[in-house]
Amino acid sequence: MIRLRYIGEKTDYEVSFKGISPHIVQITGNFPIKNKGFVLFRSEVEDDPWDYKNFKTIYQEIKSGAQFSDDESVYIEPEKPEPEPYVPTVEEVRAAKLQEISMICEQVIYAGVDVELPAGVEHFSLTEKDQLNLFGKQAQMAAGAERFEYHQDGHPCRYYTKEEMLLIIESALGYVTYHTTYCNALNIWIKSLETVESINTVVYGCEVPEEHQSEVLKDLLKKER
Secondary structure, three states, rough: EEEEOOOOOOEEEEEEEEEEOOOOOEEEEOOOOOOOOEEEHHHHHHOEEEEEOOOOEEEEEEEOEEEOOOOOEEEEEOOOOOOOOHHHHHHHHHHHHHHEEEEHHHHHHHHOOOEEEOOOOEEEEEOOHHHHHHHHHHHHOOOOOOOEEEEEOOOOOOOEHHHHHHHHHHHHHHHHHHHHHHHHHHHHHHOOOOHHHHHHOOOOOOOOOOOHHHHHHHHHHHHHH
């Protein structure tokens, strides 16, 4: 059994002792931590204490005790190195770019198209629901209907003539077809690229190299010109 007594005090404390280095010792147990120096002795040999009166500096507090130094040194937390920034792989960049292109294409289509009608230009959104509605108008037209209830963005529903509805359907489906075909060509191009830098140069709206243009896209581009 080892007991600790601080210099100038009379109270003893049962402790455990461990030498850490020539200038650092470790004391654990139920005792107050003070920077006063101390002596250690076995209960049965109190007249032969071990002298640690110069260990006055609290090197660091630890679980159930403390470490003391005799050279005024204290524990300094080592600096943690800054983590290396994560560098995504080519495949991760490619996957992110494909997702980005797909999302932008969807947003562009949903935003809709301007249609030149006899009474002026009207704008029509093309969400999935809108596209289904237009397919329904096609079915009505095939069944012989002559007028069609529909509405442009932000306006009340009104009747459109067969001529007007045909212009709306043709413009809308052509718009969806172009962007779907264009997006597909972008995806093929992205999948052919082998570096992060080249993949990151691809943005929605840029020109697709001819070797990655499908026959359908080439025909659509000729119509635009």
